[in-house]
Amino acid sequence: MHLLEVGNLTKRFGGITAVNNISFHVDEGEILGVIGPNGAGKTTLFNLITGYLKADSGKIRFNSEDVTGLPPHKIANKGLARTFQVVRPFRHLPTIANIIVALNSPRGKKKIEWVKTPERKAMEMLEDVGLTEMMLEPAENLSHGDLKRLEMARAMALEPDLILLDEPFGGLSLVETDYMVKSIQRMHLDGHTIVIVEHKLQALMRLVKRVIVMHMGEKIAEGTPEEIAKNDKVIEVYLGKTI
Amino acid sequence: MVVKYFRKAYTRFATYIYDIPPRMLAFLLIIIFALLPVAQLDVYTLTLLASANVMAIFAASWDLLVGRTGQISLGHSVFYGAGAYGAAALFQSFGWPFWMTIPVSILISAGIALLIGFPCLRVKGPYLALVTMSIPLVIAYFLSYFSEISGGQHGLPLEGLLPELFPGLAFADKLKANYYLTLSLMAISAIILYKIANSKTGVTFVSILDDELASKACGINVTKYKLMAFVISGAFASLAGCITAYIYRSATPPFFDLSISIPPLVVTILGGIGTIYGPLFGTYIYFFLDGYVLKKIIPVASWQYFGLKWEYAKLLIFVVIVVIFIIKWPRGIAKGTVEKLEDLEEAREIEEIEKKGDKTE
Numbered sequence: 001m002h003l004l005e006v007g008n009l010t011k012r013f014g015g016i017t018a019v020n021n022i023s024f025h026v027d028e029g030e031i032l033g034v035i036g037p038n039g040a041g042k043t044t045l046f047n048l049i050t051g052y053l054k055a056d057s058g059k060i061r062f063n064s065e066d067v068t069g070l071p072p073h074k075i076a077n078k079g080l081a082r083t084f085q086v087v088r089p090f091r092h093l094p095t096i097a098n099i100i101v102a103l104n105s106p107r108g109k110k111k112i113e114w115v116k117t118p119e120r121k122a123m124e125m126l127e128d129v130g131l132t133e134m135m136l137e138p139a140e141n142l143s144h145g146d147l148k149r150l151e152m153a154r155a156m157a158l159e160p161d162l163i164l165l166d167e168p169f170g171g172l173s174l175v176e177t178d179y180m181v182k183s184i185q186r187m188h189l190d191g192h193t194i195v196i197v198e199h200k201l202q203a204l205m206r207l208v209k210r211v212i213v214m215h216m217g218e219k220i221a222e223g224t225p226e227e228i229a230k231n232d233k234v235i236e237v238y239l240g241k242t243i
Numbered sequence: 244m245v246v247k248y249f250r251k252a253y254t255r256f257a258t259y260i261y262d263i264p265p266r267m268l269a270f271l272l273i274i275i276f277a278l279l280p281v282a283q284l285d286v287y288t289l290t291l292l293a294s295a296n297v298m299a300i301f302a303a304s305w306d307l308l309v310g311r312t313g314q315i316s317l318g319h320s321v322f323y324g325a326g327a328y329g330a331a332a333l334f335q336s337f338g339w340p341f342w343m344t345i346p347v348s349i350l351i352s353a354g355i356a357l358l359i360g361f362p363c364l365r366v367k368g369p370y371l372a373l374v375t376m377s378i379p380l381v382i383a384y385f386l387s388y389f390s391e392i393s394g395g396q397h398g399l400p401l402e403g404l405l406p407e408l409f410p411g412l413a414f415a416d417k418l419k420a421n422y423y424l425t426l427s428l429m430a431i432s433a434i435i436l437y438k439i440a441n442s443k444t445g446v447t448f449v450s451i452l453d454d455e456l457a458s459k460a461c462g463i464n465v466t467k468y469k470l471m472a473f474v475i476s477g478a479f480a481s482l483a484g485c486i487t488a489y490i491y492r493s494a495t496p497p498f499f500d501l502s503i504s505i506p507p508l509v510v511t512i513l514g515g516i517g518t519i520y521g522p523l524f525g526t527y528i529y530f531f532l533d534g535y536v537l538k539k540i541i542p543v544a545s546w547q548y549f550g551l552k553w554e555y556a557k558l559l560i561f562v563v564i565v566v567i568f569i570i571k572w573p574r575g576i577a578k579g580t581v582e583k584l585e586d587l588e589e590a591r592e593i594e595e596i597e598k599k600g601d602k603t604e
Contacts, residue, residue, distance in 0.1 A: 052456070076462035088457035090450045092517075101450040104443045105462030118443070158462055 001064060003028045003193055004049070004080075004162055009058035011041075011048055018044040020217040022058075026162060031184075031194045033204050033225075036214035037237060042197040043085055045214070046164050050082045051075045063161060077107040081160035085167045085197075087147040089154075091140040095131055096122050098139055098150055102157035111159040122157070129153045129183060145176040152183070162193045169200045177203050205229075213237070254583075261584045273430050280419045287534075289418045293490060295530040296425035297483045298506060300432045302522035304479035305507035310517030311440050312472040313452030314364060317504050318375035319480050321359065321382065324498035325352040326481025327488035331399035345485050349478050356477030357470065364469045367455075379499040386496050398495030401488050421490055428486060429523075432479050437519045439475060448472055449517075502554040509561045512568050515578020524577040533557065 002025035011019040019041045026032050034042050047053040049060055051072040060068045067075055076082075090098050099122040102108050112121050126132050129149040134142055142150060148168060155163055168184065169177045181203055188194060188207075198204040204211075205225045213221040213228060215237045221228055228234055260268065280289060305319050329348025333339045339347070363374050386393040393399070439445055447468050450458045458465050488494040497503070506529065507522065514525025537543045537557070572579050 050460070052459075072456075072459040073462050073464050076460055081462075082460055084457065084460070088454045088460075090453040090457065092453050093446060093449055097446050098450075100443060101447055101458065101463065102461040104447050107462050154457075154461060 002026060002061075003063065004195075005059075005061040006049065007059040007061075009045070009048055009060065010056050011044055011053060012056055017217050019048060019055075022214075022217075022219050024212055024219065024222070026193060026195055028161075028193055029188075029191055030210065031188055031196065031208045033208035033211040034195065034197045034214060035199075035201065035204065035211060035228075039216075040214040041217040042214055043166060044217075046082060046166055046197060049075075050080060050164065073105070076158060076160075077105060079107065079158070079161035080164070081155035081158045081162075082164040083148075083151045083155050083166055083168065085170060087144065087151055089139040089142070089147050089150055091138065093139060094136050095139055095142065095150060096126060096135045099125050099154055099157050102154050105158065107158050125153045125157050126150075128156070130179075144171050145173065148172060148176075148180065149183070156187070156192075160192075162195065163187075165194060165196045165198075167198055168196060169198060169203050181206060254587075257580050257584060258587075261581070269434075273426075276426055277423070280422055286415070286418060289422050291530055291534040293418070293422045293425045294487070295526055296422070296429040297486050297490075298510070298530070299429050299523045299526040300486075301480055301483035302507040302510045302526050303433055303436045303519050304476045304483070306511050306516065306519055306522045307436055307440055307448075307479075308472050308476035309508075310511060310519075310521070311445060311452065312448040312469060314469055314472065315368065315372040316375040316473075316476075317372045317501075317508070318378045319476075319507060320379045320499050320501070320503035321375075322352045322356060322477040322480035323484035323487070323503055324379065324382065324494070324496075325355050326484030327494035327498045328393070328399060329481070330485045330488050331401040331494035334401055335399055341489070345482070348485055349481050352481030352484075353474045353478045356474045360470045360473035360477075364466065364473065376501070376504070379501070379504065383496050383499045386499070394495075396496060398493050398498075400493050402492060425486060425490075428482065432482065433519065433523055436475075436479060440519050444468070444471070452517075500554075502558060505558050506561075509565050511575075512565045513575055515575030515581075518578050518581075521575050521577045525575065528576070529561075 004026040006025070007023050009019055009022045010017065022045065024032075034045070036042055044053065048055050051067070051070050051074070054069060058068070059066065062075070062078060062080055065078065067078060067080070070078075090101060093101070096119070100118055103112060103118040103122060108118075112118060123132070123135065126135055129152060131142075131146060131150060131153065134146060139147065139150065148170075152165070152168065165184070168180055172180060177200065184194065184196070184207055196204060196208065208225060211221075211223065211225055211228045212219055213231070213234050220233050220237065221231045223231070263271070276292075279292065284292075301319070301323060304322075305316070308319075309315055326348050329351045330341075330344045333344040333347060334341060359375075359378060363371060363378075366374055387395055390396075440448070447458070447463055450461070450463065451465055451468055455465055458468075484494075484498060488498070510525030510529045511522040512525070513521075513528055514523065515521030537560070538545075543560070568575065574582060
């Protein structure tokens, strides 16, 4: 039984087919990478899975439950968390309160051990991503790299069964990317299941065991990083045709 | 030169107040307000202060919805009027005692808030402002259409509360009783609203103001929380309406007027949006400007405005003030001062740490 099963998912925006008949699955405990050139439909795929967009056709099953067409907050409460490509912090709230919001959701409340207060748990989540010092600072004062980590901590506060990371390395410096790779590896070792959409292939290939390649809304290849790197179709998509 | 001196004096004065713990400050303010009638104030001032207290409840409730949750409502007079008419109908037609009419009409208004909020909160930003603004207009029309039930332009009379509470009270004492009633209700409502705004629910409200999509990703049922803010805000607004109806002894169509919905916006911007204490502060400034400066010192109120009513001409003046505030001091007086002092304190602390560092070296 797969943790997430996506079957024949299709989404059209007017005449453009953003996601065309895509099927894939995610097993428990793995890291799956989704790559593809700009406009391949990766983010649309994420938005479909997390309920931000309604699919025209196709099925999404999560934890052997049909979640197709559910609103985003219900999907999040079932244990499918996400981050955003462009950071979306709660700018007026202190960093710690950003996490308290997630802990205030039904799933967040349920997952707090009874000996802990939400504040205590939020502090631990911040410690995990190294933001303890910025705890009381309003989120608008944080740097981009800090915000990326804050966003991940916020998604982790729901203790999700599956977490979708939309370009976790976007706009990060080399050092920050390295830190992020390490924290994702740590999450993976803790037994979390992760799906990553990313452009920075070098960082991604260090993490994943299995990759899906998308192009023009379609899945063109699937396999281990080594297989993908040798795949003619993928090379053609990224670098152009050989003459 | 003068401005510089004034600014320095103001900062020093504000620092003294800022150093008092917030709870102590709230307590002191309530005591000062409670002692005001002892100073033999005239009828006009006492009435003005009583209306200011009511307006403070109304403005604070508006701030919870708009400043904290980000759902702009320009039709808050719906709840104000609903509270007034509810109390009047229950008291006059059904003969209920006054202490039952207030909670029941608040409950009715909360129900109305739920009914209005459910369809309205599907639109956002300026569209929501337009939709909410149109609702009181529709209700005012219905009131004049069903004039047999609603009393038309004369509204519903409401005799009671104070005569019933204290039979045989002298006129001056009635005014004082009014004042104390409004003051105590204001204090209670302000504390409750402040507690809600700073609770975990309040934090969730702010998350919706900041980013609705991200709140959804956190598993927050955005619609539920928006409705919750709408209902809480509506309930307190209707409390203000109730009390006003009891003080003016009638519930009339002007309770639904636009000139009721705009002042909360004005005072909230004056005091500082999204803080709850901001609108309270702004309300008293507003009433001071409106009741003293514009009526006694510069008697603008008695001038002619091309046949325009003073209530509307007044809005024009205050809208100009609001525009100036939005451009020059968008954080308002109270919030701006608090944030400035926080910055100063931080700078002071950093300076002290640096000094200590020098010594150890």
